[in-house]
Amino acid sequence: xxxxxxxxxxxxxxxxxxxxxxxxxxxxxxxxxxxxxxxxxxxxxxxxxxxxxxxxxxxxxxxxxxxxxxxxxxxxxxxxxxxxxxxxxxxxxxxxxxxxxxxxxxxxxxxxxxxxxxxxxxxxxxxxxxxxxxxxxxxxxxxxxxxxxxxxxxxxxxxxxxxxxxxxxxxxxxxxxxxxxxxxxxxxxxxxxxxxxxxxxxxxxxxxxxxxxxxxxxxxxxxxxxxxxxxxxxxxxxxxxxxxxxxxxxxxxxxxxxxxxxxxxxxxxxxxxxxxxxxxxxxxxxxxxxxxxxxxxxxxxxxxxxxxxxxxxxxxxxxxxxxxxxxxxxxxxxxxxxxxxxxxxxxxxxxxxxxxxxxxxxxxxxxxxxxxxxxxxxxxxxxxxxxxxxxxxxxxxxxxxxxxxxxxxxxxxxxxxxxxxxxxxxxxxxxxxxxxxxxxxxxxxxxxxxxxxxxxxxxxxxxxx
Numbered sequence: 509x510x511x512x513x514x515x516x517x518x519x520x521x522x523x524x525x526x527x528x529x530x531x532x533x534x535x536x537x538x539x540x541x542x543x544x545x546x547x548x549x550x551x552x553x554x555x556x557x558x559x560x561x562x563x564x565x566x567x568x569x570x571x572x573x574x575x576x577x578x579x580x581x582x583x584x585x586x587x588x589x590x591x592x593x594x595x596x597x598x599x600x601x602x603x604x605x606x607x608x609x610x611x612x613x614x615x616x617x618x619x620x621x622x623x624x625x626x627x628x629x630x631x632x633x634x635x636x637x638x639x640x641x642x643x644x645x646x647x648x649x650x651x652x653x654x655x656x657x658x659x660x661x662x663x664x665x666x667x668x669x670x671x672x673x674x675x676x677x678x679x680x681x682x683x684x685x686x687x688x689x690x691x692x693x694x695x696x697x698x699x700x701x702x703x704x705x706x707x708x709x710x711x712x713x714x715x716x717x718x719x720x721x722x723x724x725x726x727x728x729x730x731x732x733x734x735x736x737x738x739x740x741x742x743x744x745x746x747x748x749x750x751x752x753x754x755x756x757x758x759x760x761x762x763x764x765x766x767x768x769x770x771x772x773x774x775x776x777x778x779x780x781x782x783x784x785x786x787x788x789x790x791x792x793x794x795x796x797x798x799x800x801x802x803x804x805x806x807x808x809x810x811x812x813x814x815x816x817x818x819x820x821x822x823x824x825x826x827x828x829x830x831x832x833x834x835x836x837x838x839x840x841x842x843x844x845x846x847x848x849x850x851x852x853x854x855x856x857x858x859x860x861x862x863x864x865x866x867x868x869x870x871x872x873x874x875x876x877x878x879x880x881x882x883x884x885x886x887x888x889x890x891x892x893x894x895x896x897x898x899x900x901x902x903x904x905x906x907x908x909x910x911x912x913x914x915x916x917x918x919x920x921x922x923x924x925x926x927x928x929x930x931x932x933x934x935x936x937x938x939x940x941x942x943x944x945x946x947x948x949x950x951x952x953x954x955x956x957x958x959x960x961x962x963x964x965x966x967x968x969x970x971x972x973x
Contacts, residue, residue, distance in 0.1 A: 511606050514613035515593070523636035524662070525588070525891075534666035538623065539638050543671060545619035546642060549649035553583065555672045556792065559660040559701045560680030562840045563714070566777060566817045567680050567785040571792060572657045574811030576600045578803040583648040583656035585669070587640070590818055590945040597644045599651045604643075612643050612650075637661050641668040665703025676795050677704045677711045677733070680788060682720035683839035684868065698723035710734040710795050714788040736791055741766055744787040746780050748850040753826050753932070758813075759783060759851070763790040771805075774813045778821045779847035781840075786812055819944035821847050824951040828929040829855075832951060833938040838868055841875040844938060848879060856933045860884045860921045861900065862943040864893040870903055872939070877908040880936070882928065884913045886921035888942040918946050 509517070543550060556571060558564045565586050572584040582600055589595040594604040604612075619642075620634045627633045634642075641661075648656050655675070660667045664679075682698045698720035705711050705724075711733045715721050721737065728735040736742060742765040749759035761783040763770040775786055789812070793803050821844065822832045829852065835844045848857065859880040863869050877883075885901050887894035897914045904912045915921035925935050937947060 509610055509614055509617070511610050514610045514617075517613065517617060518593075518636065518639055521636040521639060522630065522633065525636065534663070536666060536668070536671060538632070538634050539641065539668045539671050541623055542616075542619055542634055542638060542642050543645065545622060546616065546646055549642075550645040550672050552649040553653045553656050555674045556655065556657045556676050556678060557660070557669065557672060557674035557704050558657060558678045558680065559664040559667075559704045560678075560714070561683040561697065561701070562837065562843070563680040563781060563785045563788075564659050564678075566782055566815075566820055567678065567714075567788055568657045568659045569817040570777075570786055570789045570812055570815040571678075572598070573601070573815035574789060574793060574803065574808050575655050575657070577811040577814070578801075578807035580801075581652060581654045583644070583651070583653040583658075585641070585644040585648075585656065586659040587637070587661045588941045588945070590941065590948050596640060597647050599648070599653060604647060608647065609643070612646055616642050616646065635668075638668045641671075660701075660704065663700040663703070665700045667704075670704055673706050674704070674709060675799060676792055677706060677709060678713075678788065678792055679704070679711065679724060680714045680785060681839070682715045682717055682724075683837060694720045695723050699727070702727040705731050705733050707731045708733065710736070712736050712788055712791045712795060714738045714784055736795065738784065738787060738791070742787060742791045744783055746783040747772075748780065748847075749775070749778050750851050751778070751823055751829070752853050753829060756823075761786055763787050765791060765794055767794060771809075773809050776813055776815050777817060778851050779843055780850070781843040781847070782820070819941065819948060821851075824948070825935075827931045828926070829853075829934040830926075830951065831934065831936040831938075832944055832948060833936060834941040834944040835872070835876075835938045836863070836867060836940050838871040838875060841872045841938075844936075845875060845879045848934070848936065852934060853932075856881050856930070858882050858884070858925045858929055858933060858935045860886065860918075860925050860935065860937040860943075861939040862886045862888055862897070862918060862921075863895055863900065863939040864891070864942070865895040866893060869895060869900065870907075873900070873903055873907055876938075877904060877910075880910070882911045882913075882925075883908075884915055884921040884925045886915040886918045886943075888918050888940065888946045890946060891942045894940075894942065918943055919950060922947055922950070 558568045575582040584598040597604040745762040747760040750757045759775040760772045819834045835841045857880045885897040901912045
């Protein structure tokens with residue numbers, strides 16, 4: 509296949525990132541069958557499995573960076589991608605090369621088409637995300653990865669990645685998201701996330717909500733999974749970073765565990781929520797040491813200081829300060845506002861916002877509205893789940909008397925907000941990874957980024973949005 513043929517085959521599959529699945533659509537039989545046909549590639553490396561309502565991508569990125577610094581050949585499987593689908597599959601920080609993607613798809617496609625022929629209907633055929641998972645596992649096996657950090661796409665129990673017996677299961681947080689699929693109570697959501705816990709294998713949890721914590725504890729007890737929890741077995745102290753037009757001071761944390769008090773560690777990522785994620789990473793590293801892995805303190809410090817995760821309170825401009833984020837639920841909106849307050853100057857703030865229709869839009873905007881002086885609402889062009897900006901404007905006008913401008917196109921919204929901002933103001937773009945993915949090529953100046961994209965580019969499409 510050519511690269512274009514490989515991408516067309518992949519993106520032509522049923523994609524629950526473009527439309528929300530029904531609970532009955534989520535099953536593991538197809539994934540297991542696909543991996544059997546490919547020779548069970550996931551059994552050739554050790555896996556760290558990461559679930560959570562928020563923070564799982566950042567936690568995965570930090571953990572992979574630490575393990576790479578420790579000298580391990582480390583795979584990273586995440587979703588969503590922002591600008592290029594190959595971002596989802598990385599080895600030691602290097603994204604899947606387009607030629608590697610084509611070679612992998614040459615081997616995956618016959619297995620997929622074999623299962624297509626056995627399917628009773630379109631809903632029984634391998635999906636976009638199942639193929640993504642197979643591609644990631646096969647790539648890690650071929651590149652002789654030693655450890656792979658694998659992020660759950662949606663939920664946990666029936667996620668396509670949940671076909672492994674991990675070295676460690678990691679649950680970063682539990683909050684309200686995907687309630688139409690996972691349930692509308694924290695206990696229900698926690699039960700789905702805890703589906704990644706495996707018999708006899710340890711679990712590290714950053715969950716602090718009591719009703720969710722009880723479910724995690726009960727699941728681990730039932731599975732005889734040794735459990736260590738944030739706030740009980742380990743904790744942290746935090747010093748926020750600060751960014752203005754001219755300078756930047758990094759955040760720091762000091763982790764306290766049963767074993768020791770760690771020295772202060774610098775973080776590349778801003779926000780106390782990232783310090784919580786980093787504390788989970790440190791607890792995981794201590795567990796890996798108990799499993800016999802060698803991970804020096806210097807690797808932990810270097811990995812946390814080097815880890816980048818785009819569009820998570822990412823500073824992409826200085827005049828005015830321009831922040832790219834993808835807060836997509838109430839908890840992440842709260843974290844964004846807290847970070848803006850703690851780590852940026854108290855200046856006039858403008859918001860560019862778009863969101864998917866299956867989110868708690870009113871709840872998200874209720875958190876964001878008091879923190880901003882003016883709003884530009886828009887939608888992204890690559891996903892049918894985007895809510896019309898006129899509906900966003902209607903909700904905002906009920907919540908705030910401040911000016912709201914409707915822009916049909918995301919680029920127009922950003923340019924209008926930039927034009928309205930003074931050099932000392934702050935413009936924040938948030939609401940969805942789809943919005944961040946559409947605008948980021950225009951916002952960054954890296955040589956390999958640009959509005960034209962690349963041959964391997966496709967619209968950002970994630971189950972975790």
